[in-house]
Amino acid sequence: MESHNYWGESQTTLWGLGCVNIVDVVTRVDAERIYQHVLRLEGVRHPVDSPQKLNEAADYIHSEFEKCGLTVTEHEFKIEGLDDTFRNIEGAIGHEESPELLVTSHYDTYPAAPGADDNASAVAVMLEAARVLAQEKDARNIRFISFSLEEPNPAYQLRLRKIAQSLGLMDDRHRFTTMHAQKMLKQLRILRRQAIDAGKENGEALSEARSQLEGQMTESERKYAQEMEEILPGKYFCLGSASWVENALRSGKKVLGVINMDLVGYTSDKQHSQAYPKMLDPKMFQTYHVNDLTVGNFILIVGKADSGKLIKSFCAQSKLDSIDLPYACLQVPFDYEMIARRMWDLLRADHAPFWRAGIPAICLTDSAEFRFPYYHTPADTSDKLDFDFAAKICKATIATAIDLMTS
Numbered sequence: 001m002e003s004h005n006y007w008g009e010s011q012t013t014l015w016g017l018g019c020v021n022i023v024d025v026v027t028r029v030d031a032e033r034i035y036q037h038v039l040r041l042e043g044v045r046h047p048v049d050s051p052q053k054l055n056e057a058a059d060y061i062h063s064e065f066e067k068c069g070l071t072v073t074e075h076e077f078k079i080e081g082l083d084d085t086f087r088n089i090e091g092a093i094g095h096e097e098s099p100e101l102l103v104t105s106h107y108d109t110y111p112a113a114p115g116a117d118d119n120a121s122a123v124a125v126m127l128e129a130a131r132v133l134a135q136e137k138d139a140r141n142i143r144f145i146s147f148s149l150e151e152p153n154p155a156y157q158l159r160l161r162k163i164a165q166s167l168g169l170m171d172d173r174h175r176f177t178t179m180h181a182q183k184m185l186k187q188l189r190i191l192r193r194q195a196i197d198a199g200k201e202n203g204e205a206l207s208e209a210r211s212q213l214e215g216q217m218t219e220s221e222r223k224y225a226q227e228m229e230e231i232l233p234g235k236y237f238c239l240g241s242a243s244w245v246e247n248a249l250r251s252g253k254k255v256l257g258v259i260n261m262d263l264v265g266y267t268s269d270k271q272h273s274q275a276y277p278k279m280l281d282p283k284m285f286q287t288y289h290v291n292d293l294t295v296g297n298f299i300l301i302v303g304k305a306d307s308g309k310l311i312k313s314f315c316a317q318s319k320l321d322s323i324d325l326p327y328a329c330l331q332v333p334f335d336y337e338m339i340a341r342r343m344w345d346l347l348r349a350d351h352a353p354f355w356r357a358g359i360p361a362i363c364l365t366d367s368a369e370f371r372f373p374y375y376h377t378p379a380d381t382s383d384k385l386d387f388d389f390a391a392k393i394c395k396a397t398i399a400t401a402i403d404l405m406t407s
Helices: 022-026 031-041 051-068 116-134 154-166 179-197 202-216 219-230 239-251 305-318 336-342 352-356 387-405
Strands: 012-015 018-021 071-077 086-093 100-106 142-147 255-261 286-288 299-304 327-332 361-365
Touching (some): 022 387, 031 387, 051 071, 051 116, 051 142, 086 239, 100 116, 100 239, 154 219, 239 352, 255 305, 286 305
Parallel strands (some): 255 361, 299 327
Antiparallel strands (some): 071 086, 086 142
């Protein structure tokens, strides 16, 4: 069935046996609650550098779901190279046996990054959406999930640190011991990225970058770069969501669609504050209330060819007078394999495993390093964020959930 769309003043819909006025529901969104969630979560939440903080974040999300009255479960998983057990935290409204809409985020951080935008902002929006929707007595079949290990594979990072230390390239604080090593490894990352932008796969890109720098490297640096290539894991990002999807497929779980949020808190009104991956032309995006696509004051919505219903609904809800969320929307007209070969940047968040499995999903994002100058740095802190913007994203997510689950 086609989803209902609310382009004008028609903002009331049926949900179960009751009647839901979307305006009344979204006005309950509280930006202060979103802010307080970010304050509570802010801090390095990394499985190697700060496992206690990672687990504290999981416990906090679990507790907040329980406060909302959701049915709370945990999906546990392990990864090769580490003995730890990791947790995806889930809170459900409705009956598990029915097809569900998923609203997702991730709660781990990059090493040394406090992760206010990446990704406490999305966890906070998800928690507030859960609180508001849980108050609707006729709400049904919505599952909120916060994944662990969205960031690069921690077992790989740990092995690289040990290799670098054994070669004398890194000290016990994970700093390169010489300026030359720091410059060479930075250049390696740049050249690797350029190769990926040109369509090379991760391993091939790393090999090409290493060969370009080999003559400039010391013996230890060459050995380190070679080891990087040799131990590169098959799964690098999104380990938690990939494990969840694999388990869902095995158990026959039915997922109607996914609204994934990854960095949803940063805006800028400065000229040229918004950039794009090389493989994307801003002209590819459909927009609402965006006067200049080089000014980063809107949310990016990205979906695949099969995500049309999700995209159509989220865009429609964003245009409601009670929400009015500026957006730039891209529906990629390619299958997963083509995207993986030519548009790698579009697969760097937890919607990617769902795309790979053929499950409709959209990603909401402020676009990470293409807008946010503090991405993956110690400066990713709450004072940088726009909480009124985050509240609008929360409202649009709630309205979309209501729309899709009443279709």
